[in-house]
Amino acid sequence: MDIVVCIKQVPETTDIGWDPQTGSLIREGVPGILNPNDKNALEAALELREKHGGFITALSMGPPQAEEALREALSMGIDRGILLSDSLFAGADTLSTSYALGLALEKIARFDLILCGKESSDGMTAQVGPQLAELLNLPQLTCAIEITVNRNAVKIKQKLENGFRILETCPPALITVDREINRPRIPAMDSIIEAYRDKEVQVWAGEDLGGHTEHFGLKGSPTRSRKLYSKKVKKGEVTILEGGPDEAAKELIQILKRKGLL
Amino acid sequence: MSPDELKEYRGLWVFIEQRNGNPVRVSLELLGKGRTLAEELGVDVTAILVGEGVSGIPEELIYYGADRVIIADDPLARDYRTEVYTDIIVEQVLRKRPEILLIGATCIGRDLAPRISARLETGCTADCTELHIDKEMRLIVATKPFFGRNLMADFICPFQRPQMATVRPGVMELKAQDRKRKGELICVDLNLKEEDIRITVLDTVRSSSGGTSLEEADKVVVGGMGLGDVKGFEMVKELADVLRAKVGATSLPVDAGWISKDYQVGQTGKTIRPRLYIGCGVSGAIQHSAGMIHSELIVAININPKADIFNFADYGIIGDVNQIVPALIKELHEMNPKI
Numbered sequence: 001m002d003i004v005v006c007i008k009q010v011p012e013t014t015d016i017g018w019d020p021q022t023g024s025l026i027r028e029g030v031p032g033i034l035n036p037n038d039k040n041a042l043e044a045a046l047e048l049r050e051k052h053g054g055f056i057t058a059l060s061m062g063p064p065q066a067e068e069a070l071r072e073a074l075s076m077g078i079d080r081g082i083l084l085s086d087s088l089f090a091g092a093d094t095l096s097t098s099y100a101l102g103l104a105l106e107k108i109a110r111f112d113l114i115l116c117g118k119e120s121s122d123g124m125t126a127q128v129g130p131q132l133a134e135l136l137n138l139p140q141l142t143c144a145i146e147i148t149v150n151r152n153a154v155k156i157k158q159k160l161e162n163g164f165r166i167l168e169t170c171p172p173a174l175i176t177v178d179r180e181i182n183r184p185r186i187p188a189m190d191s192i193i194e195a196y197r198d199k200e201v202q203v204w205a206g207e208d209l210g211g212h213t214e215h216f217g218l219k220g221s222p223t224r225s226r227k228l229y230s231k232k233v234k235k236g237e238v239t240i241l242e243g244g245p246d247e248a249a250k251e252l253i254q255i256l257k258r259k260g261l262l
Numbered sequence: 263m264s265p266d267e268l269k270e271y272r273g274l275w276v277f278i279e280q281r282n283g284n285p286v287r288v289s290l291e292l293l294g295k296g297r298t299l300a301e302e303l304g305v306d307v308t309a310i311l312v313g314e315g316v317s318g319i320p321e322e323l324i325y326y327g328a329d330r331v332i333i334a335d336d337p338l339a340r341d342y343r344t345e346v347y348t349d350i351i352v353e354q355v356l357r358k359r360p361e362i363l364l365i366g367a368t369c370i371g372r373d374l375a376p377r378i379s380a381r382l383e384t385g386c387t388a389d390c391t392e393l394h395i396d397k398e399m400r401l402i403v404a405t406k407p408f409f410g411r412n413l414m415a416d417f418i419c420p421f422q423r424p425q426m427a428t429v430r431p432g433v434m435e436l437k438a439q440d441r442k443r444k445g446e447l448i449c450v451d452l453n454l455k456e457e458d459i460r461i462t463v464l465d466t467v468r469s470s471s472g473g474t475s476l477e478e479a480d481k482v483v484v485g486g487m488g489l490g491d492v493k494g495f496e497m498v499k500e501l502a503d504v505l506r507a508k509v510g511a512t513s514l515p516v517d518a519g520w521i522s523k524d525y526q527v528g529q530t531g532k533t534i535r536p537r538l539y540i541g542c543g544v545s546g547a548i549q550h551s552a553g554m555i556h557s558e559l560i561v562a563i564n565i566n567p568k569a570d571i572f573n574f575a576d577y578g579i580i581g582d583v584n585q586i587v588p589a590l591i592k593e594l595h596e597m598n599p600k601i
Contacts, residue, residue, distance in 0.1 A: 094388075095380060124407075124530075125388035127376035130344070134380035139460040140344055142373045155464070160369045162475060163468035165341075169461045180523075222385030222422040228408065228415045238562070238578045248579045249589035252561065253597065255577060259559065261481065261538045262505070262597075 001054035001149060001171075003045045004108060005078065005115045006101055006132070007038040009062050009069035010122040034069040037117030039076070039184035040177045044147055045115050046077050047182065052149055055079050057108060061089055061100055067201050074195035075187035081201035082108070088206040091218030094123070098131035099220060103209040105136060112171040113154065118143055118178050129176035139169040142176045263421055271361040271423035274300040277351065278311040278323060279342075279370055281468070285311075285319055287436065287478055288366030290326045292429055294437030295393060296364055297327035299402065302395045305361070308332060310354060312347050314340035324445035327437065331445060332358075336452040341463040342370050348377045350452055355382065360424050362402050364393075367428035375428045385419035386426035391433045391533070391552070401425065407529050407552055432477040432533040433556065476525065481507035481538040484527055484554070485515060488543020488564055488583055492520040497587050498542050504594040510534065512550040528553035543583045546571025563587065 009032040045056045058073035060066050061084040070081030084100055092100065105114065114133075119126035126142075133140035145164065146157035155168045159178050187195070206216055214220060241248040256262050276296050278289040293309060300307045309328035311319055313335065320331040334350045355363065355378075363378070365371040367389045379386035387404035391414075394403050401418045404427040408415040419425040476482065483505065485498040495515070502509045510527040511520070527534055528550040539557035544550060546562065546569055554560075555574065562575035563586050572578050579586055 093385065094376065095383070095385065098380060122408075123388075125376075126372050127379075127386065127388050130373060130376035131380035134348075134377045140373070140377065141461070143369055158369075160468065163466070165466045166464040167461055168464055173460075222379075222383070222419050223387055223417050224420060226403065226416045226418050228413055230413060238572050238575045240572075240578045240580060245579075245581055245585040245589040246593075248581065249586060249593045252577065252579065252590065253593050256538065261559065262594075 001048055001052040001113065002056075002111045003048060003054060003113045003115060004057045004059050004105060004111045005038070005041050005045045005073070006128070007042065007058050007060045007069055007073055007117070008035045008120050009033065009060065009066040010035045010120050032065060032068060034072045035117055035120045035122075037119060037121065037177070037179050039117075040179055040181050041115040041117045042073050042076050042078060043182045043184040044144075044175075044177050045113075046185070048113070048147065048149060054112070057082060057111075059101065059104055059108070060084070061092070061097060064203075067203075070201050071195050072187075074199040074201070075192040076185055077187075077191065080199065083201055083203045084205075084209070085203050086205040086216075088213055088216045091221060092216065093221035093223045094125050094127040095131055095222055096215060096217060096220035098128050098135055099211070099215045100206075100209060101128070101132050102135040103211045104204060105132075107204075107209065114138070114172070114174040116174065116176045118176045126176070129174060133174040136174070139173045140176070141167050141169060141173060144175050144177045145180045147175060147177075147181070263423060268421070268423060271359045273305045273308060273358070273360040274303070274362040275308045275310055275355070275360040275364070275424070276328070277363065277365040277371070277374070278309050278319070279366055279368060280311065280313050280316055280319060283313070283316055283318065285322065286366060286368060286431075288368060288371075288429065288431035288434075290323075291431070291434040291436050292364045292366060293323060293327035295429075295434040296362075297437070299362070299393060299395055302397060303361075303400065306330060308358075308360065310334075310351060312339045312350055320445075320447050322439070324443050325439035325441050327440075327443075329445050330448065332448045332450055334450050334452055338452055338454055338456060338459065341466065342374075343459060343461050343463065344373055344377055345459055345461065346452065346454060347374055348381060349454060350450070351378055352381050353453070354450060355424060363424040363426045365426070365428045367430045371428050375426060379426050382422075382424070384422035384424060384426060385417075386428065387417040387419070388428050390427045390429050393427060393429065402427065430533050432535050435535070476508050476510055476527070477532050477534055479508035479534065479536050481505055481540075482510045482527070482534055482536045482554075482557075483507045483540045483542065484510040484512065484544055484550075485521070485542050486512040486544030486550070487514045487518075488545070488566075489515065489520075490543070490584070494543065494583070495521050497584070497591075501540070501542070501587050501591050504591055505538075505540075507536075507538070507540070510554075512544055512547075541571055541575070542587055544571055545569045546574065
């Protein structure tokens with residue numbers, strides 16, 4: 001069972017600054033981390049390899065420093081890393097990201113499953129998984145909280161708002177995993193050293209992928225961000241109910257009663 | 263697309279998600295919002311409904327704002343399956359060319375919308391909390407929370423059609439039904455066979471515990487870090503029971519393991535807009551307030567008079583939640599001893 005896990009490097013903090021003049025994010029100096037939900041996808045892949053054998057590739061797209069996220073994946077036990085990095089890819093939305101990842105997967109060619117985290121902690125769109133599945137014409141199984149593989153079938157438990165479903169398909173298929181699926185392992189020091197010293201991260205540029213360059217990056221992105229701003233919170237006058245707990249409680253209940261809320 | 267091609271796309275569509283023959287609330291919220299947006303553009307609202315045995319639904323959709331209902335009623339569409347729903351919706355979109363397609367950002371909506379957008383090679387803005395029309399450019403502007411903490415971003419899809427967005431449940435108001443409205447019904451066929459469909463649904467389990475979901479609740483009592491410990495939630499639950507309200511939580515108690523993520527309200531949790539919101543030991547940071555700011559009446563109980571929540575609450579009680587909540591419970595019991 002050969003698996004490709006798609007991962008993303010995201011800013012470490014959610015307290016990122018932005019430039020009100022240009023409306024763009026200030027990413028300089030903000031350290032990157034491996035998207036937490038992607039660790040669940042890596043863990044799920046490692047658990048499948050433990051049961052069924054196979055080779056796991058971690059695939060990412062991003063600036064050169066995104067290699068760190070791939071090294072972290074390697075230190076968890078992933079076999080090899082591939083980074084798609086090229087100024088051509090800059091400014092990609094989810095569709096254009098999926099396009100580049102899709103070309104890389106066609107180039108990798110040998111895989112039974114693609115695993116992705118359900119969503120990234122920065123964009124929170126949960127769109128790259130399904131869009132990638134569509135571009136590769138693969139069945140998609142989203143929001144998995146359990147994955148089982150037997151013979152030639154893969155089954156997941158899919159989390160829904162107030163329940164779940166059991167879905168089945170035949171590989172190759174794409175699965176996105178929910179954070180509930182597992183607790184990702186913490187790499188040991190020697191595997192971290194091995195990840196940096198012995199394992200390989202290949203870097204592929206646009207020309208290595210083929211495809212149409214007009215589909216890469218901002219050019220290939222149908223959505224455009226237009227404005228970025230901090231959220232305004234509605235301001236109003238609050239009425240403070242005075243007195244001790246009992247008086248305040250009594251007064252509140254009278255108010256709720258008057259408003260027909262009891 | 264060229265400017266001439268873009269002009270061929272007119273009208274606003276809403277995908278109607280249904281479960282066991284009942285439309286989910288967010289689809290109806292979107293019909294109301296879609297009606298307003300469509301009127302600004304001077305176009306019609308079309309609801310597209312897929313499923314089996316769903317022929318009883320269309321009238322309701324017209325009452326909620328649709329001018330037209332496209333209905334694909336077929337045994338193959340009994341359970342939601344990505345490929346089946348994508349095929350029929352894409353086929354209809356290519357035939358009738360709407361400029362906007364809105365989908366509720368439920369688990370199913372967020373599985374379906376990106377798949378459709380990739381097949382149509384168009385843009386989809388995920389999990390929006392606001393929509394408006396830029397009349398000058400004839401574009402829909404979709405707003406979504408960005409980067410977790412305190413940023414919002416506006417997205418547009420200028421050069422491809424339809425412009426797609428998934429919209430978070432609860433952020434748009436559910437408009438009243440207008441039973442005098444009339445509309446058109448169009449039945450369409452699925453051109454699929456079971457053997458073409460690669461996914462099998464082996465089982466579906468939806469818990470019916472508590473009836474309405476948190477997003478749909480009329481009243482919600484939310485617990486925050488100010489409760490002090492896991493026991494605080496028992497008190498919050500008791501207050502919710504006597505008020506016939508649902509329980510919610512901010513993110514920190516969820517992270518601390520006091521309560522499950524299903525109860526989380528806020529940017530990375532659920533969005534609620536109940537008639538009554540009571541925050542117990544909730545500070546009102548943006549991560550939480552983004553998911554409850556549209557509540558009709560906001561009551562805050564917090565020991566810290568400088569807590570953010572007092573900047574947007576309607577009523578506040580400054581004091582210890584561990585004294586005030588029990589006082590409220592006692593008072594409510596005295597008022598109605600049967601509860």
